[in-house]
Amino acid sequence: MSLFADLPEACRANVPLAPLTWFGIGGPAEWLIEPRTEDELATVVHRCRESGLQVRFLGLGANLLVGDDGVRGAVIRLSQPAFMTWQRDGDRIEAGGGAHLTRLVKAAVAEGLSGLEALAGIPGTVGGGIRMNCGGKFGEIGSAVERVRVILPDGRAVERRASELGFAYRRSNLGGAIVVSATFRLSPMEPQRLHDRYMEIWEFKSRTQPPLEDCSAGCIFKNPAQGPSAGKLIDDLGLKGLSVGGAAVSDRHANFIVARPGARAADIVRLIEQIEQRVFDATGVRLVREVEVW
Ligand SMILES: Cc1cc2nc3c(=O)[nH]c(=O)nc-3n(C[C@H](O)[C@H](O)[C@H](O)COP(=O)(O)OP(=O)(O)OC[C@H]3O[C@@H](n4cnc5c(N)ncnc54)[C@H](O)[C@@H]3O)c2cc1C
Structure with missing residues (x-):
């Protein structure tokens, strides 16, 4: 059986x-x-x-x-x-681990609650976002998290405060725990001002990244701790448009790879390896992958 x-x-x-x-x-x-x-x-x-x-x-x-x-x-x-909804409780929102971030962010903005608008235009779920501490130049999800409820690998449910989650640039220390729900501590803000701020961030992302509908996984590499961003390192080598099979470096943002119809995972992996090698050969920088490969 x-x-x-x-x-x-x-x-x-x-x-x-x-x-x-x-x-x-x-x-x-x-x-x-x-x-x-x-x-x-x-x-x-x-x-x-x-x-x-x-x-x-x-x-x-x-x-x-x-x-x-x-x-x-x-x-x-x-x-x-059971895992996809959220509720407001005063200045807090408690959201399920499977709730879609883009919808949650919009809902918080509509409620006049500030703290999540920095995530405008980032696709994902609350759980995936917290694991990755997703964000960008406007802020990261970790700074709005108050606590999370997780199931540990042995099946026990526990609560963890944000200070225990080791949030850092595109990382947390969740290990083998799955986020079941999260409580965000937000601040009231005049709704029109908050909406304008949200739109500003959304438009910045739309201008600088491939459209959300494109098949990609966001930034392939983390930015090095010092020096130029990963995107700039790749762009400076003229690698925009470089392709392997159906995978190509985005023309809009050099740290994105887009998959065209018929692309295989192996194409993307080979393209990632080529980029890593060429950046290392030219600059001595070893790029670290942000995308997770299964
Ligand atoms: C067009 C585009 C733009 C993007 N822009 C940004 C950006 O600006 N900033 C940014 O940081 N990222 C960006 N990304 C990457 C992506 O949106 C984020 O990393 C997001 O947090 C991924 O969430 P997800 O739910 O899809 O996670 P997945 O990709 O499904 O998983 C990511 C990791 O989280 C784990 N995980 C998933 N669910 C849970 C859970 N419930 N509990 C614990 N672990 C879990 C997975 O096992 C995996 O390790 C972008 C991606 C795209 C496609």
């Missing part, structure tokens, strides 16, 4: 992951698990641990490249209603 035979609605075998990622590329998951409740989530996490099945978490796949052969083990996705 299969490990999840008693949970047929939540656990499906051999499910293609490509449609669940922003790149739109990659093979299937051995198991795709979409729990309906926190108890069900805790049960599957615990069961995977007991049986030695590798567990991965998937948000909107906006920072991920799934390999052409897919992945063994379980991929858990908080896509059911």
Whole structure:
């Protein structure tokens, strides 16, 4: 009998992951698990641990490249209603780990609550955003987080305060814990002013990055701690437009790779490797990947 035979609605075998990622590329998951409740989530996490099945978490796949052969083990996705809503409580918003960031940010702005508008135009979920401490020149998600509720690899639920999450540039210390929900501490702001600020950030992103509809995973590399940004290093070498198979360096932003129809994950990996080598040969800088490759 299969490990999840008693949970047929939540656990499906051999499910293609490509449609669940922003790149739109990659093979299937051995198991795709979409729990309906926190108890069900805790049960599957615990069961995977007991049986030695590798567990991965998937948000909107906006920072991920799934390999052409897919992945063994379980991929858990908080896509059911229990994990996708949010509620306001005074100056706080509590949001499910699977809530879509773009919708949450818009809702906070509409409520006149400031603190998330810096994330305008960043695709992803609350859980994926917190894991990555997503953000940019206008701010990062970590500075608005008050606490999170997570399920640990052994299935226990615990609360963690923001100060315990090790937020730094595009990282947190969540390890094998999955974010079930997060509480954001926000500040009231005059709604029109807040909306104008949100639009300013949104327009900046729209001008400087490929359109959201393009198949990409945001910035491929982290910016080095010192010196020019990763995008500038790549751009200065004239690599915009460089391509391998169906993968190409974006003409709009050199730190983005866009996948054209028919692109394979292997094309993207080879292009990433070429960029890394050429930047290293020309500048001595070893670029560090921001995109996660499964
Ligand atoms: C067009 C475009 C623009 C972008 N611009 C930006 C930007 O300006 N700034 C920026 O920081 N990023 C940007 N990104 C990258 C991406 O939007 C962020 O990294 C986002 O936080 C990814 O969220 P996700 O839910 O899609 O996570 P995924 O890509 O699905 O996963 C990312 C990581 O989070 C983990 N994870 C997912 N869900 C959970 C959970 N519930 N609990 C714990 N871990 C979890 C995954 O296992 C993985 O390790 C951009 C991407 C695109 C496509």
